[in-house]
Amino acid sequence: MRIDCLLAGVGGQGTVLASKIIAQTAISKHCFARTSETIGMAQRGGCVVSHVRIGDKNCSPAIPQGMADLIIGFEPAEALRNIGFLKPSGQLLVNTRPIIPVTSSLGGISYQVADMIHYLQSTGQQVVFVDGQKLCAAASTTKVLNVIMLGVAIKQELIPFSREGVLQTISENLPAKFLELNKKALEIGYNFQQYL
């Protein structure tokens, strides 16, 4: 198994944790995994990019431009910002709900979500769009967006794992008190088509 997967989002969305769940699940399947993050100085609200590289011990910590097999965008502008990393044959999974930065309201570049979605759609690659807010509403919390996105990725076969494999990683590595919630989130993501 050899996969390069990039996760992009905004600080506070759980992007880094999602990348660690993917990497740890790969390790449980006896694959070598390497991850790294680019995070700005902001505690919350800044751009966050996680690189997950599975199956090659000799790779560097970050995915080269144009080499990602998959991009999971937790936010449309962040998916677009990192689109240069995607392989021509790569796949995209994007939450269409924007997080509008305060700079857009202070006279900076305005946030044109329709243009962004249109661009992502026209890249010619396989794109899966989900409404993260709607899916989170089904779980009654926005805190599980990351696990919901993993559920969608499993269902669409974007990552080569089963729900059981990911759930095992979660139960072995995350606090037990969130296990039921995460299990529910994974199911909501896996059955995302029901919530359209």
Next chain:
Amino acid sequence: MKTKLLMGNEAIALGAIRAGVNVVCGYPGTPSTEVLETIAKNRSNDIYVEWSVNEKVALEVAAGAAYTGARTLVTMKQVGLNVASDPLMSLAYIGVKGGMVVLVADDPGPISSQTEQDTRHFARYAHLPVFDPATPEEAYTMIGEAFALSEKYNTPVLFRPTTQVCHACASVETEDERYFNKIAGFIKDPKWVIFPRLSYQNHIKIDANEAKISQDFSVSPYNHISGQGTLGIVGCGVSFTYVTEALATSNTPVKVLKLATPHPFPDKLVLQFLQGLEQVLVVEELDPVVEENLLRLCGKLGLAIQILGKLTKDMPVAGKHSYEIVAAAISKFLGQEQTALSEQTELPPLPVRPPVLCAGCPHRASFYSVKQAMKKAGHKAVFTGDIGCYTLGNAQPLDMVDTCLCMGAGITIAQGLQLAEPDRKQIAFIGDSTFFHTGIPGIINAVYNENDITVIILDNSTTAMTGHQPHPGTGKTMMGNISEKISIENVLKGCGVTFVTKANPLNLAQAAETVTAAVNHKGVSVVIFESPCIAIVKPNAVQEIKETCIGCKKCIKEIGCPAMSAVDDKVTINPHLCYGCQLCGQICPVQAIGGLN
């Protein structure tokens, strides 16, 4: 043996525990912080861990323990070593008994630092050996080597990972077995007292040891030569992984040296590498330390080999490396054509997300109240900043940080400004942890020299920017104990400050009044703004915009809270980001913002 996904810093921490570390001291600083935290989380009862008040203190506490034969680890970021440089330089002469590793994380980029300084220079300057790991899995075992080397030569050893090693994760095989280091105890001996005569003698000893360590490093398993040809590439630290990846798709014969021990330079191994080469490209982040050493060797031995790197502008002189940068340099070096990436059509405009204070951050209210108070009084004050989350107060629309230099400098820069411009109000901002770190001497200096400045202490009850570490004002220690909280107010009074007041910054009117009174006081005045970081308290009721909103957007324009946005002139508050600090409600001219219940 277990295989687990570990962050570089976690791997180093577990490696240090495996190597029998007894005492661990440090001061938080990105990207080094998680090393000490991971040891605290995984420690057995025989390991002592502390957050010290600053790096100098940390290094001295560890040195004392190392004099007894304890294995000690000190952790800090690169600028922390500047603070700790006084004891470090002397300790290099005095030496240690137990293994002592000084972990200094460098930050190419820089991603989260004031400078792009290179700790490998410090190693050469202080005559100390230094390890430069390439990956988390390598760092796990390398830290054990560092302890062993330290004890072999009775010298402190530097261990220098960079951000892409510290914060990267990898599959790491960890061992359960642990080395137990027995502490012999302190034995009185004149060798522990630094005197000019002793320093002279030890200088000779250090020089001899450097030659021996250079020999050791020439056979270190962390350095190796591969490939062949007349072209050579040296990869140092994480850059070695970019070199490996770039060469994976190349057929041109090339000799590669992986170099993990930049000082003392392993001359013997490097000479072996240089044999038969015509050109060498050096791939190292930060400064051309290895490149200059290669030039020295070539000069010394009269070798006609061309050395390319930063000095020849074949590699960038600043910033962090990436695969793209290294692959482009290697393609040029090997005379290969670079495969162009497929052309991308132009992206729609993307909004920027600059680092800003969190929604609900009390610093926003502190800055805004000072700004309002000065505006009302008509003062054109200068606002000196310091190191912490509150450096982000420089962003628009707050724009409340006019200077920022290094830890603790806000107070002292204000003093200098005041001397030159006595009629201008000088207001210094400093956080609680930074106050304990290096703020106190500045306060004493200002009181002693009868300076007229106002200091605003932003006390959010934690070391927020590095991820919420405790400090003397919180009373929590890394051993799980609760010690007596050190009161900032009492410290200030003890330092002779006569005007000290406390206020809650989230009560805007009262906060501004307090600031006005402090600024009007002649001499050193201090306002302690007490309000905890939002990350350590539960949020209040989320705020919402009522129908009476007139759309003036004063709330957004004045404080720039990231939870607020205006779409088509309609102001909204993102309920997932709002912490209910209620600052916006105090700014709204028509009381159109209130709590959601």
